[in-house]
Amino acid sequence: MNLTRRDFMSIMGIAGSTGFLSPAAVASSWGSGKDPYEVPEYGNVTLLHITDTHAQLLPVWWREPGTNIGTRPQKEWGITPHLVGNAKLAYYDIQAGTPEGYALSCMDFDTLAHKYGKIGGYAHIATLVKRYREQVGKKAILLDGGDAWQGSATSLWTKAEDMVGAQNLLKEDYFVGHWEFTYGADRVEYLLKHKLQAKFLSQNVFTIPWDEPVFDPYAIHEVSGRKVAIIGQSFPFTPIANPAYFTPKWSFGIHPGHMQKMVDECREKHHADLVVVLSHNGADVDKKMASQVNGIDIILGGHTHEIMGPKPVMVNKTLIINTSTNGKFLARFDLDVGKGKLNGWRFHYLPIISNMIPADPEMVDYIHKVRAPYAEKLAEPLAVTESLLYRRDNFNGTFDQIICDALREEMDCEAAFSPGFRWGYCKLPGETITMEDVMGQTAITYPQVTVTEYTGAELKNVMEQVADNLFNPDPYYIQGGDMIRVGNIQYTMDPSESIDKRITDLRVGGKLVQASKRYKVAGWGAMNPVEGTPVWDIFAKWLRSKKTVSAEPRDLPVLTKNMQGNPGIAFPKEYDL
Amino acid sequence: MSNMMKRREFINKSALGMVVVAGSSYLIPGIANAANVPGWPAAPFDAKVLDKAMEASIKTTSVTTSPKVHLTAPTIAENGAAVPVTVDVDYPMDPDDYIDTIYLYIDHNPTPLASEFHFTPANGRAYFQERVKMAKTDHMRVVAKTNKGVLMASAPREVKVTIGGCGG
Amino acid sequence: MSAIGNPMIRMPSSAKKGEIVEVRSLIMNPMTTGLQKNKAGKIIPAHFIQTVEVTFGAKPLSHLDWSTAVSANPYLAFKMRAEDSGILEMTWKDNQGGVWSAKASLKVA
Numbered sequence: 031m032n033l034t035r036r037d038f039m040s041i042m043g044i045a046g047s048t049g050f051l052s053p054a055a056v057a058s059s060w061g062s063g064k065d066p067y068e069v070p071e072y073g074n075v076t077l078l079h080i081t082d083t084h085a086q087l088l089p090v091w092w093r094e095p096g097t098n099i100g101t102r103p104q105k106e107w108g109i110t111p112h113l114v115g116n117a118k119l120a121y122y123d124i125q126a127g128t129p130e131g132y133a134l135s136c137m138d139f140d141t142l143a144h145k146y147g148k149i150g151g152y153a154h155i156a157t158l159v160k161r162y163r164e165q166v167g168k169k170a171i172l173l174d175g176g177d178a179w180q181g182s183a184t185s186l187w188t189k190a191e192d193m194v195g196a197q198n199l200l201k202e203d204y205f206v207g208h209w210e211f212t213y214g215a216d217r218v219e220y221l222l223k224h225k226l227q228a229k230f231l232s233q234n235v236f237t238i239p240w241d242e243p244v245f246d247p248y249a250i251h252e253v254s255g256r257k258v259a260i261i262g263q264s265f266p267f268t269p270i271a272n273p274a275y276f277t278p279k280w281s282f283g284i285h286p287g288h289m290q291k292m293v294d295e296c297r298e299k300h301h302a303d304l305v306v307v308l309s310h311n312g313a314d315v316d317k318k319m320a321s322q323v324n325g326i327d328i329i330l331g332g333h334t335h336e337i338m339g340p341k342p343v344m345v346n347k348t349l350i351i352n353t354s355t356n357g358k359f360l361a362r363f364d365l366d367v368g369k370g371k372l373n374g375w376r377f378h379y380l381p382i383i384s385n386m387i388p389a390d391p392e393m394v395d396y397i398h399k400v401r402a403p404y405a406e407k408l409a410e411p412l413a414v415t416e417s418l419l420y421r422r423d424n425f426n427g428t429f430d431q432i433i434c435d436a437l438r439e440e441m442d443c444e445a446a447f448s449p450g451f452r453w454g455y456c457k458l459p460g461e462t463i464t465m466e467d468v469m470g471q472t473a474i475t476y477p478q479v480t481v482t483e484y485t486g487a488e489l490k491n492v493m494e495q496v497a498d499n500l501f502n503p504d505p506y507y508i509q510g511g512d513m514i515r516v517g518n519i520q521y522t523m524d525p526s527e528s529i530d531k532r533i534t535d536l537r538v539g540g541k542l543v544q545a546s547k548r549y550k551v552a553g554w555g556a557m558n559p560v561e562g563t564p565v566w567d568i569f570a571k572w573l574r575s576k577k578t579v580s581a582e583p584r585d586l587p588v589l590t591k592n593m594q595g596n597p598g599i600a601f602p603k604e605y606d607l
Numbered sequence: 608m609s610n611m612m613k614r615r616e617f618i619n620k621s622a623l624g625m626v627v628v629a630g631s632s633y634l635i636p637g638i639a640n641a642a643n644v645p646g647w648p649a650a651p652f653d654a655k656v657l658d659k660a661m662e663a664s665i666k667t668t669s670v671t672t673s674p675k676v677h678l679t680a681p682t683i684a685e686n687g688a689a690v691p692v693t694v695d696v697d698y699p700m701d702p703d704d705y706i707d708t709i710y711l712y713i714d715h716n717p718t719p720l721a722s723e724f725h726f727t728p729a730n731g732r733a734y735f736q737e738r739v740k741m742a743k744t745d746h747m748r749v750v751a752k753t754n755k756g757v758l759m760a761s762a763p764r765e766v767k768v769t770i771g772g773c774g775g
Numbered sequence: 776m777s778a779i780g781n782p783m784i785r786m787p788s789s790a791k792k793g794e795i796v797e798v799r800s801l802i803m804n805p806m807t808t809g810l811q812k813n814k815a816g817k818i819i820p821a822h823f824i825q826t827v828e829v830t831f832g833a834k835p836l837s838h839l840d841w842s843t844a845v846s847a848n849p850y851l852a853f854k855m856r857a858e859d860s861g862i863l864e865m866t867w868k869d870n871q872g873g874v875w876s877a878k879a880s881l882k883v884a
Contacts, residue, residue, distance in 0.1 A: 270769065
C-alpha cells in the first residue's frame with residue numbers, strides 16, 4: 031500500500047475503471063499549495079454522501095475510537111473498519127500529524143486538534159456540496175444515510191425541525207433513518223410528509239400486523255440519460271436498539287430476500303443502469319448483505335461512525351463505503367454509468383476540516399437563526415474538564431465515565447450503567463463543559479434516570495447480553511452500539527468467547543459479585559416508558575457542584591491475553607494487556 | 608358439508624394418516640374447562656421436549672436438511688411475543704407429488720411443536736407466514752413432508768431474544 | 776379481554792389463470808398458553824385458536840393446526856394457484872368453542 035500520489039495517478043491511467051484516490055493521496059497534496067478539495071470531473075453521475083451527522087450543525091471535535099476490536103477470528107484481525115491508532119495510520123498509508131492523520135486516528139488527538147481545528151459543521155459541508163454541484167451540475171445526487179435528526183439540544187427541542195431545515199438548504203435528494211424513529215412514528219411521518227424535501231426511502235420497514243411497506247422502497251433517479259436506482263435501507267435493529275414503543279406498528283429487519291426482490295425489480299421492471307443502496311446497516315452487515323444479494327453496484331453505508339476504506343471494499347461485485355459521523359467526511363463517487371452497467375469509477379473520502387473550508391453564508395445565517403432562541407441556555411458554563419472527554423470506544427469513553435460518576439453520586443448508588451452510544455462529540459482538556467455539551471451526550475427522547483436493584487446474576491446477564499450485541503461473530507446478530515458503560519463495576523472480558531462466557535471476575539466496588547445479592551444501579555435510556563428526571567439535569571447539577579472534573583480513574587475491563595496485538599486496540603495498557 | 612368432514616378428507620389424503628387423540632389426559636391444566644377442536648392433534652402439541660414432539664408428529668427425530676426448505680426469521684427478535692416466520696419450499700405442487708405438511712418447531716418452547724400446515728396441490732406453492740412466541744434465544748426449524756411421506760428439514764435458525772438498548 | 780374474532784382476509788380480487796396469489800389473514804384472539812398467571816397469582820386459562828380451515832369454491836385448500844406458540848391476534852399468509860373464479864373461505868376455531876369465518880372472492884380472467 032506504499033503508493034505515492036504519482037503511483038495512484040498511473041494506476042488510474044492503466045487500469046481506468048479500478049483507479050481510486052485514497053485519503054493518503056489527497057494528503058500528499060496538502061501543504062503543496064494545491065487545493066486538497068479539488069476533485070477532477072469524471073463520468074456521468076456523481077454521488078455525494080454524508081451520514082450520521084448526529085445533528086451537529088456546528089463543527090465539533092471528533093476523536094476516532096481508541097478501541098474497536100471487531101469480532102473476527104485472530105487470523106482476520108485488522109480488517110477495516112476494525113483497526114485503530116497507529117495500525118489504522120499504517121493501513122491507510124498516512125503520516126501521523128498530517129490533516130488525514132488527525133482525521134483518521136486517535137493518536138495525539140489533543141495536540142492535533144489544536145493544530146487543525148474542529149471537523150464538520152453544516153456550513154462547511156454546504157460549501158463543499160455547492161462547489162461540487164457547480165462543478166458537475168445536474169450529474170450530482172446528494173444522499174444522507176440517516177442519524178441526522180438526533181444528537182444535539184436544538185434537534186431535541188425542535189423535534190428535529192432544525193435539522194430538516196438544514197437538510198433542505200443542502201438540497202438533499204434521499205434519506206434513510208435510525209435515530210429519526212425515536213421521535214415517534216407520527217412525528218417522523220409529519221416531518222417527511224410536510225417538511226423534508228428529500229425523499230425518504232426504506233425497503234425494510236413494514237406495518238404490523240399486515241406486513242406492508244411503510245415507505246417507498248426505492249426511487250429511480252434519471253441523470254445524464256441513465257437510470258440510477260436508489261434503494262433505501264433504514265437501521266434494521268431500530269426497535270431493538272432503541273425503544274420499540276416509538277414505532278409500535280412498524281417492523282424493521284435486514285430482509286436480504288426482499289432487498290434482492292427490489293434490486294431485481296429496479297433492473298428488470300425499471301431498466302435501472304445502476305443500483306445504489308443508501309444504507310444504515312453498519313459496515314459489517316453491509317458486507318454480509320452484499321455477499322447474499324446480487325446486482326447492487328454500490329452501498330453507501332453509515333451507522334459505523336468510521337470510514338471504511340481507503341478505497342471502497344468490494345464484496346460480490348458490490349462497492350461498499352462507510353462515511354464516518356458528525357460531518358467529518360463527505361464521500362464522493364464519480365461514476366461512468368453505461369447502458370445497464372458501471373463502466374468505471376473514481377472515489378474520494380473528503381475530510382471536512384472546518385478551518386480549511388470557508389463557511390457557507392446562507393447556512394451560517396440559518397444555523398444562527400435556529401439556535402438564537404436557545405443560545406443563552408446552551409451557553410451556560412458548568413465545569414472545566416481536566417481530561418480529554420470522548421465517548422466513542424468499545425468500552426467506557428471518558429465522557430461516559432463522568433456521566434456514570436455523576437449518576438452514582440447524585441442517585442446515591444453503588445454502581446451505574448450508561449448506554450454504549452456511539453455519538454457524542456469530544457471536549458479538550460481545559461475546555462469548559464456547557465449545557466450544550468451535556469446535551470451533546472444525552473439528547474434523546476427517553477432520557478429518564480432510573481434506579482434498579484439488580485441481583486448479581488441479573489447484572490451479569492445484562493452485561494453478557496450487551497457484549498453479545500457487540501462481539502457476536504455473525505454481524506446479523508449485532509444490533510449496534512458499544513459495550514454498556516459501567517460505574518464502579520470491574521470485570522474481565524474475553525470478546526472471542528460466546529454469550530454468558532465473555533465476562534468473568536465481575537466485581538462491584540472491588541468485591542466479587544454474588545449471584546443472589548442485590549445491587550443498586552443507576553442508569554438511563556430505559557427501553558420501556560419510565561418516570562424519572564432527565565439525565566441532562568442530573569449530569570448538569572453534578573458538574574455545577576464539581577466545577578472541575580477528571581475522568582480518572584476509569585472503570586475499564588481487563589481484556590484477556592488473547593487480545594494482545596489486536597490492531598483494534600490503540601492503548602493496550604488501558605486493558606492490562 | 609361440515610368442517611368435520613373436510614378435516615377427515617385431509618386425514619385421508621395424508622399417506623401416513625394422523626393419529627387423532629383427544630382426551631383429558633392430554634389437556635394442560637389451564638384448559639380443563641375447554642374442549643379441543645375435534646381433529647386437533649393433541650399428542651404432538653402437548654409434547655414438552657423437541658424429540659418427543661418430533662416423534663409424535665413425524666415419527667422420527669432425525670431428518671436430513673435440504674436446501675429446498677427455506678426458513679426465514681429475524682436474527683434478533685423485535686418482540687419475542689411475535690416473531691415473524693416465513694417458510695417457503697422449492698418443490699412442485701403437482702397432483703401426484705407435492706408438499707403435504709410443514710411442521711414448525713421451536714426447540715425449547717414449553718411445547719416445541721408450534722404449528723402444522725397441511726397443503727393441497729391447489730396451493731401452488733408450499734409457503735406460509737405467521738408469527739410465533741419465543742421466551743428466550745432459541746433455534747427454530749421446520750420439517751416438510753411430501754404426500755409420499757418423504758421428509759426434509761430446513762437448517763435450524765437461531766433467533767436471539769435480547770434486552771436491547773445501547774443502540775449505536 | 777380485548778376484542779376477539781373480527782376475521783379479515785386480504786387477497787387480490789382478480790388474477791390470471793395459473794397465477795399464484797398470496798392470501799393474507801388476521802383474526803383477534805388472545806392465544807393464551809395456560810401457563811401464565813395473572814396479577815392475582817391465578818392461572819390465566821389457555822384460550823387459543825387450534826385449527827384454521829381454508830376452502831376455495833367449497834373444496835378443501837389448506838388446513839392448519841396451531842399451538843399456543845402462535846402469537847396473539849394471529850396473522851397468516853399463504854398462497855394458492857388461481858385456476859377458476861370462486862370464493863375463498865377461512866374458518867378459525869378455538870379451544871373455547873369460538874368459531875369465526877371470513878370470505879373473499881377471486882375472479883380469474
